[in-house]
Every structure is written in C-alpha cells, then in structure tokens.
Amino acid sequence: MLDLMMVRLPEIVIIIYAISILLYFIDFIDQNRKVNRIAFRLLSIVWILQTIFLFLYMLRTGRFPVLTLFEGLYFYSWVLITLSLAIHRILKVDFTVFFTNILGFSIMAIHAFAPFQRPTEAMAEQLVSELLFIHITMAILSYGAFTLSFVFSALYLLQYKLLKEKKWQKRLWRLSDLAKLEKISYVLNIIGVPMLLLSLILGLQWAFIKLPYFQWYDLKIIGSFLLLIVYSLILYLHRKKEIFGRKLALWNTAAFFIILINFFLVSRLSNFHIWHY
Structure with missing residues (x-):
C-alpha cells in the first residue's frame, strides 16, 4: 500500500x-x-x-x-x-x-x-553524517531564496518595461511598485548569501572529516564559491549604491543562471559530489 x-x-x-x-x-x-x-x-x-x-x-x-x-x-x-x-x-x-x-x-x-x-x-554508510544533511538542506534553501529573488527581479524588469512603454493596464497595478520589488529581491539575497556560506563551511568540514582525498579544484566547489562571490558582490555593490533598480535586476537574473549551471551541469561533472543522473 x-x-x-x-x-x-x-x-x-x-x-x-x-x-x-x-x-x-x-x-x-x-x-x-x-x-x-x-x-x-x-x-x-x-x-x-x-x-x-x-x-x-x-x-x-x-x-x-x-x-x-x-x-x-x-x-x-x-x-x-x-x-x-x-x-x-x-x-x-x-x-x-x-x-x-x-x-x-x-x-x-x-x-x-x-x-x-x-x-x-556503502554510499549510505559513507553519507550518514548530520553535517552533510545540514549542508545540503541549507544549500537548497539558499537556492530557494535566490530563485525567489530572481522572480522578483523578473517582475521588476516586466514592470519597468510596461512603465517605459506607458502601458497603463490593470496588470501594471497588480505587479506592485518598482521600489517594493527591488527591496524584496534584495532582502532575499541577504537571506540566501549567509545560508550558502554556512552550507559551504559545513560541506568543507564534512569533506575534510569523511573523504580520504579532497580536491579543492573540483568543479562543484569552484562553482559554489563563484556563486557565493557573485551574490556577495551584488550585495556589496548595492550597498555602495553602484548597482540598483534595473541594473540590480539584470545582475540578479545573470546570477540565477549561474545557479542553474551549478545545480544541473556542474554537479554531473564533479568528482566530489554524488549528485548525478
């Protein structure tokens, strides 16, 4: 049953x-x-x-x-x-x-x-570790926050386009104002970055404890740190008022594609991670 x-x-x-x-x-x-x-x-x-x-x-x-x-x-x-x-x-x-x-x-x-x-x-025996579970769970939750940040950035770009073209339709008012969309997207990035950082720290700690041979140059590790650097840079530049509005939305959109590449493609090329088809 x-x-x-x-x-x-x-x-x-x-x-x-x-x-x-x-x-x-x-x-x-x-x-x-x-x-x-x-x-x-x-x-x-x-x-x-x-x-x-x-x-x-x-x-x-x-x-x-x-x-x-x-x-x-x-x-x-x-x-x-x-x-x-x-x-x-x-x-x-x-x-x-x-x-x-x-x-x-x-x-x-x-x-x-x-x-x-x-x-x-053998794999199950190798992976029985609270560190690993917390590492993967936090990574996926951070990806969830970044995904929603991308959605709000996409809504921002759509709203921006409608306003620029002066299409005063009902859909325009349901999208919320640009400032609110930008703020929510930014807040989601603030949530996602520390969660991803903690996830990477826990993942590295698990690797040092459990794996006999640890490769820093593994593509998955490089991709994850690149993702962290990109989103951290976005937060830094936004705080410095160097990127905001439409430019911030475009950066968020580009960063999200790095997530997709890291999640689906790089995981399959990694010698370190077991996530594969």
Missing part, C-alpha cells in the same frame, strides 16, 4: 500542479481573480500532497531525502512552493506565485522523469 502511494502520489501532484499553473496563466492574461483563487487553492493542495510524500519517503528510508539529485530536486520544488505561498500570503504581491511555480513545476517535471536513485549500502 505504501509503495503504491509512493508511485501514484507524484503523478497526482504533477497533474494538479499543471492545472494550477494553467489557471495562473489564465489569470495573468485575463486578470481573473476567481481563477486566481482556484489556482491558489490547487497549489495549496499540491503543497500538502508534496509534504505527505516527503513524510512517507522519510518513513520509508529512515532519513531526510536530500542525498541524491532525484531527492534534491523534489525538496527544491517543495521549498519553492512553500516560499511562494508564504510570500504571497504575507506580502500580497501578485504574479509571484505564478512565475515562481513555473520554475517549480519545471523542476518537479525533471524529478518525475529522472531515474530513481537509491544510494548503495
């Missing part, structure tokens, strides 16, 4: 998730508040089902599910939905949920079609 639920639950989630995204798209085009409310409720159901799946997965494996790319993608998707729902409720910024969950659905779809990975007994 548990095995059947583990198989069917992600399939049900994908279907409801797709319907929710479709309804959000309809609202984005036609400004339909009723459709928006239905989409939000469906997305809340997706979150509940994803949470149930995570609980069942932990019950089945006896650990937190972040050891493989298969597991990490699911947790990343869950983090994006959780943050988008929370921000929508607290800040009431329209279209945040829609744009965030286009990314979330894409990640969920990749997860659904990725081959299931069960760590070998």
Whole structure:
C-alpha cells in the first residue's frame, strides 16, 4: 500500500500542479481573480500532497531525502512552493506565485522523469553524517531564496518595461511598485548569501572529516564559491549604491543562471559530489 502511494502520489501532484499553473496563466492574461483563487487553492493542495510524500519517503528510508539529485530536486520544488505561498500570503504581491511555480513545476517535471536513485549500502554508510544533511538542506534553501529573488527581479524588469512603454493596464497595478520589488529581491539575497556560506563551511568540514582525498579544484566547489562571490558582490555593490533598480535586476537574473549551471551541469561533472543522473 505504501509503495503504491509512493508511485501514484507524484503523478497526482504533477497533474494538479499543471492545472494550477494553467489557471495562473489564465489569470495573468485575463486578470481573473476567481481563477486566481482556484489556482491558489490547487497549489495549496499540491503543497500538502508534496509534504505527505516527503513524510512517507522519510518513513520509508529512515532519513531526510536530500542525498541524491532525484531527492534534491523534489525538496527544491517543495521549498519553492512553500516560499511562494508564504510570500504571497504575507506580502500580497501578485504574479509571484505564478512565475515562481513555473520554475517549480519545471523542476518537479525533471524529478518525475529522472531515474530513481537509491544510494548503495556503502554510499549510505559513507553519507550518514548530520553535517552533510545540514549542508545540503541549507544549500537548497539558499537556492530557494535566490530563485525567489530572481522572480522578483523578473517582475521588476516586466514592470519597468510596461512603465517605459506607458502601458497603463490593470496588470501594471497588480505587479506592485518598482521600489517594493527591488527591496524584496534584495532582502532575499541577504537571506540566501549567509545560508550558502554556512552550507559551504559545513560541506568543507564534512569533506575534510569523511573523504580520504579532497580536491579543492573540483568543479562543484569552484562553482559554489563563484556563486557565493557573485551574490556577495551584488550585495556589496548595492550597498555602495553602484548597482540598483534595473541594473540590480539584470545582475540578479545573470546570477540565477549561474545557479542553474551549478545545480544541473556542474554537479554531473564533479568528482566530489554524488549528485548525478
């Protein structure tokens, strides 16, 4: 019974998730508040089902599910939905949920079609470490914060474009003002940078303790530190008033693509990390 639920639950989630995204798209085009409310409720159901799946997965494996790319993608998707729902409720910024969950659905779809990975007994023995779990979890949470920062930057660029072209339409007022979008994006970066830094410190500490041969020049390590440097530089330049507004949004957008490269491509080329297809 548990095995059947583990198989069917992600399939049900994908279907409801797709319907929710479709309804959000309809609202984005036609400004339909009723459709928006239905989409939000469906997305809340997706979150509940994803949470149930995570609980069942932990019950089945006896650990937190972040050891493989298969597991990490699911947790990343869950983090994006959780943050988008929370921000929508607290800040009431329209279209945040829609744009965030286009990314979330894409990640969920990749997860659904990725081959299931069960760590070998030797691997599981090697990876039983609280440091590793905290390292991976904090890294994914920081990626979640950076992803939402990218979404708010994308909304900023869209709002900026509409204002510049003087398209005074209803959608313009639902996007919130530029200052608010910029501030939220900046705050999310402030949250993401220290979380990523702590994640890297814990990851390096685990590597020194557990691995017989540690390579500083591993692509995943280089990519992660490059990501930290880029986002730290963004925060520094913004504090110095050297980048702000549209330029800040463009920097955030470029930095997000480094995240995608580091998460999907560099992980597969790494000799140090086990996340691969």
